[in-house]
Amino acid sequence: MSALQLIKKLCRHKSVAFSLFVIVSVVFASLFASWIAPYDPNKQFFEGLTMEGAPLPPNSTFLLGTDLLGRDLLSRLIYGAQTSLIIGIVANGIAILIGTLVGVTAGFLRGWVGNVLMRMTDLMMAFPALLLAIALAAILEPSLWIVALVIAMVNWVQVARVIYSETIAISSREFIAVERTLGASTRRILFSHLLPHLLPTIMVWATLGISTTVLLEATLSFLGVGVQPPTPSWGNIIFESQTYFTSAVWLVLFPGTLIVLLSLSFNLVGDALRDELDPSLKGRD
Amino acid sequence: MSMTVPDSAQAGKTLLSVENLSIEFGQGQSCKRVVDDLSFNLNRSETLCIAGESGSGKSLSALAIMGLLPKMARTPSGAILFHNEELLSKSEPEMQNIRAKQIGMIFQEPMTSLNPIMRIGDQMMETLKRHRIASGDAAWQHIRSMLDAVRIPKVSERLRQYPHELSGGLRQRVMIAMAMLCSPQILIADEPTTALDVTIQAQILELIRELQKEYQTGVLMITHDMGVVAEMADNVVVMNRGVMEETAPIRTLFSNPAAAYTRQLLAAVPRLGTAPPLSERPERPPVLEVENLSVRYPMRKNSLFEPPREVHAVDHVNFVLHEGETLGLVGESGCGKSTTGRALMSMLNFEGSIKVLGKDIRGLKGSALKAIRQDIQMVFQDPFAALNPRKTIAELVGEPFLIHGRGNSEERKERVAQLLSQVGLPEADAMTRYPHQFSGGQRQRICIARALALNPKIIVADEPVSALDVSVQAQVLDLMEDLQSQYNLSYLFISHDMAVIERLCHRVAVMFGGRIVEIGSRDQVLHNPQHPYTQHLLSAVPIPALDSKRDFRALLEDSKAPDPIKPKGYQSKPSQYGEINQGHWVALEA
Numbered sequence: 001m002s003a004l005q006l007i008k009k010l011c012r013h014k015s016v017a018f019s020l021f022v023i024v025s026v027v028f029a030s031l032f033a034s035w036i037a038p039y040d041p042n043k044q045f046f047e048g049l050t051m052e053g054a055p056l057p058p059n060s061t062f063l064l065g066t067d068l069l070g071r072d073l074l075s076r077l078i079y080g081a082q083t084s085l086i087i088g089i090v091a092n093g094i095a096i097l098i099g100t101l102v103g104v105t106a107g108f109l110r111g112w113v114g115n116v117l118m119r120m121t122d123l124m125m126a127f128p129a130l131l132l133a134i135a136l137a138a139i140l141e142p143s144l145w146i147v148a149l150v151i152a153m154v155n156w157v158q159v160a161r162v163i164y165s166e167t168i169a170i171s172s173r174e175f176i177a178v179e180r181t182l183g184a185s186t187r188r189i190l191f192s193h194l195l196p197h198l199l200p201t202i203m204v205w206a207t208l209g210i211s212t213t214v215l216l217e218a219t220l221s222f223l224g225v226g227v228q229p230p231t232p233s234w235g236n237i238i239f240e241s242q243t244y245f246t247s248a249v250w251l252v253l254f255p256g257t258l259i260v261l262l263s264l265s266f267n268l269v270g271d272a273l274r275d276e277l278d279p280s281l282k283g284r285d
Numbered sequence: 286m287s288m289t290v291p292d293s294a295q296a297g298k299t300l301l302s303v304e305n306l307s308i309e310f311g312q313g314q315s316c317k318r319v320v321d322d323l324s325f326n327l328n329r330s331e332t333l334c335i336a337g338e339s340g341s342g343k344s345l346s347a348l349a350i351m352g353l354l355p356k357m358a359r360t361p362s363g364a365i366l367f368h369n370e371e372l373l374s375k376s377e378p379e380m381q382n383i384r385a386k387q388i389g390m391i392f393q394e395p396m397t398s399l400n401p402i403m404r405i406g407d408q409m410m411e412t413l414k415r416h417r418i419a420s421g422d423a424a425w426q427h428i429r430s431m432l433d434a435v436r437i438p439k440v441s442e443r444l445r446q447y448p449h450e451l452s453g454g455l456r457q458r459v460m461i462a463m464a465m466l467c468s469p470q471i472l473i474a475d476e477p478t479t480a481l482d483v484t485i486q487a488q489i490l491e492l493i494r495e496l497q498k499e500y501q502t503g504v505l506m507i508t509h510d511m512g513v514v515a516e517m518a519d520n521v522v523v524m525n526r527g528v529m530e531e532t533a534p535i536r537t538l539f540s541n542p543a544a545a546y547t548r549q550l551l552a553a554v555p556r557l558g559t560a561p562p563l564s565e566r567p568e569r570p571p572v573l574e575v576e577n578l579s580v581r582y583p584m585r586k587n588s589l590f591e592p593p594r595e596v597h598a599v600d601h602v603n604f605v606l607h608e609g610e611t612l613g614l615v616g617e618s619g620c621g622k623s624t625t626g627r628a629l630m631s632m633l634n635f636e637g638s639i640k641v642l643g644k645d646i647r648g649l650k651g652s653a654l655k656a657i658r659q660d661i662q663m664v665f666q667d668p669f670a671a672l673n674p675r676k677t678i679a680e681l682v683g684e685p686f687l688i689h690g691r692g693n694s695e696e697r698k699e700r701v702a703q704l705l706s707q708v709g710l711p712e713a714d715a716m717t718r719y720p721h722q723f724s725g726g727q728r729q730r731i732c733i734a735r736a737l738a739l740n741p742k743i744i745v746a747d748e749p750v751s752a753l754d755v756s757v758q759a760q761v762l763d764l765m766e767d768l769q770s771q772y773n774l775s776y777l778f779i780s781h782d783m784a785v786i787e788r789l790c791h792r793v794a795v796m797f798g799g800r801i802v803e804i805g806s807r808d809q810v811l812h813n814p815q816h817p818y819t820q821h822l823l824s825a826v827p828i829p830a831l832d833s834k835r836d837f838r839a840l841l842e843d844s845k846a847p848d849p850i851k852p853k854g855y856q857s858k859p860s861q862y863g864e865i866n867q868g869h870w871v872a873l874e875a
Binding site: 173174175177178181182185188193196279 | 672688
């Protein structure tokens with residue numbers, strides 16, 4: 001099945017088509033931010049604040065209003081998409097990668113290797129995630145990539161746990177035993193037979209994880225160990241302005257909606273992709 | 286005792302009559318009729334068997350009587366009359382009063398039908414309380430007498446135990462005792478012995494017969510096993526795909542079946558003692574030699590200070606398999622027959638020696654082991670579990686070639702097509718389909734094709750037909766026989782089913798408690814059994830023919846296998862064998 005066919009199939013459902021549209025537009029916005037954004041995201045406009053110094057609600061000059069420093073919210077959101085996507089995809093991707101690696105190794109090999117790996121995972125889990133993130137971020141110089149790494153370090157443990165138990169369940173299924181009797185190598189069993197069965201679980205985590213990582217990044221930014229201002233991210237836009245939520249509702253509403261919309265879209269597309277890629281659901285009536 | 290005794294004056298002889306019962310699933314276009322126009326009568330003290338293969342709608346009919354149909358089912362049409370009262374129109378609370386009190390039911394799998402976190406005694410007490418039949422001491426008295434009636438040993442101890450502490454046979458006895466607790470007038474038994482060993486099956490069937498005699502219960506028994514039908518039924522309803530093919534008294538059914546389907550079904554059932562005699566076979570070279578094979582598992586410790594213990598799953602097993610021969614390995618669950626098969630495939634660590642074509646496979650690893658695998662292959666019991674559901678048939682059957690690096694993709698494709706046509710799946714589109722698009726029998730054919738791919742000399746078949754319906758069973762057995770003569774294959778055929786063993790095997794080994802207790806040619810072992818366990822096992826097999834009802838009373842006392850759990854390092858002695866006849870060896874009692 002070619003990629004085009006796959007996309008066509010996915011678009012049969014309106015919700016999935018819409019989700020794909022959302023993802024594509026966010027990716028597009030972050031890639032071409034400098035062309036699309038109406039203003040410089042860090043420029044503080046004198047006319048962006050009222051005489052009393054309050055931010056402006058959406059108007060014809062500033063389509064989505066301005067923030068506390070008189071910066072254009074729309075421009076900040078467009079540039080913020082870069083940060084959030086990088087965090088959401090890179091941090092989450094690393095977390096999934098580490099988690100899957102640890103989970104599969106521990107679940108497939110069992111024995112002392114599995115024990116050591118899983119006790120290590122438990123140890124990481126027992127640590128308060130936020131504390132760990134703050135500690136790591138404090139030691140390392142905060143930058144976008146470091147933040148992504150820190151979030152990955154905190155988030156891989158849950159993935160490892162889930163993949164571990166999945167792996168145990170699948171490797172005790174008979175078709176894996178059959179592969180052994182046929183003489184298949186461990187590598188072949190892992191990549192050709194085990195991983196395809198883990199794919200749905202990985203897919204669900206990958207899509208669910210995006211929203212949690214975006215939010216974790218926001219928390220870290222709020223605590224001052226995340227993405228450093230003035231670089232915008234959806235998370236730190238919310239946190240900067242959360243105390244003004246009642247008087248400047250747009251400052252929380254728009255970035256909040258975007259986070260929800262993006263993670264929902266990833267979830268829906270992930271689900272649809274999983275169903276489409278599972279051949280054992282085909283031809284069922 | 287304040288229990289209700291069925292009042293014989295209450296009604297005539299007919300307890301239950303089902304009239305034109307139809308059950309449908311789904312709505313509108315996707316509506317499926319799973320039971321179509323079923324009618325029968327059940328009388329007091331009578332056993333009615335509903336026989337049929339999987340998907341015949343026999344279990345659903347029983348659930349409909351109990352008012353326990355799944356929610357997706359539409360309200361069935363027709364009538365179910367219990368003492369001339371319509372059950373279909375009864376409300377749920379009304380049905381709750383009828384269930385257990387008037388109509389009791391036992392299911393196939395006793396473990397899942399008993400509450401795992403409730404003591405046996407409390408579970409039974411609950412039923413009594415619910416129907417306000419008895420309370421206090423009188424109730425306990427009643428429970429005890431019921432457990433006695435199903436011959437459960439050490440009743441006081443059992444009352445305090447949980448379901449997982451009992452063996453499968455005991456659990457099913459508890460289920461029967463529970464179902465009979467309120468002395469229901471009808472007992473519905475849905476495949477009550479399918480999950481059990483033959484000797485346990487014989488016990489359960491005997492118990493049902495005894496209880497029926499005592500309480501004049503009408504028994505509605507659902508089964509796929511024509512042997513059980515012959516053993517139990519007074520009248521039989523034969524169902525096929527929701528349609529009632531035939532209803533007849535047992536005598537007519539077996540002597541003069543009216544429906545073509547019934548004739549087909551009866552012809553397909555393997556019958557112990559009816560296999561054609563074996564032709565004389567010249568002495569052939571051995572392909573598989575097993576000497577002093579033992580498999581032990583370490584036991585999990587319950588406490589730190591407990592001495593380490595081991596389970597002796599297979600204990601000093603010896604046998605030889607010759608070229609082109611089928612050796613049956615027969616025994617009940619837990620006797621070590623499957624473990625033996627897995628040891629032969631090097632799927633677990635073992636002691637002793639296994640020689641495949643003269644080469645000892647013990648301790649082989651990597652490429653040396655891989656090379657051996659071309660000569661010995663395995664077919665598993667559950668053909669669906671053994672096939673990766675995400676691969677096409679072409680990928681699955683072609684997998685061995687890929688693993689062993691044989692041929693290019695064109696040649697592989699050609700070989701796969703050839704293999705599939707050999708196992709009777711010649712359709713061109715079979716290659717691109719997935720396992721779930723095939724029936725159970727077809728799936729097992731696919732597994733056989735895969736096992737044959739590398740041209741092995743030996744195939745270990747672990748219960749290859751146990752999960753299949755009888756008519757399909759016969760076809761798969763035929764296929765295995767054809768392939769054997771075509772390729773001079775040797776089979777190690779592991780099964781619990783004596784009739785299937787007799788049908789296919791040249792030689793038979795009987796396993797009990799991890800050891801072989803008797804081995805010899807098929808006729809020697811099955812027609813002239815010498816070891817008490819073999820005799821015991823053979824006397825428990827129900828025979829699907831008229832006037833072959835067997836007396837299972839002698840079997841009611843459990844024969845216990847020796848405890849397989851031994852302290853670590855315990856050296857068990859190999860069994861001593863005596864040769865009764867040429868090639869017929871029997872373990873001597875220690």
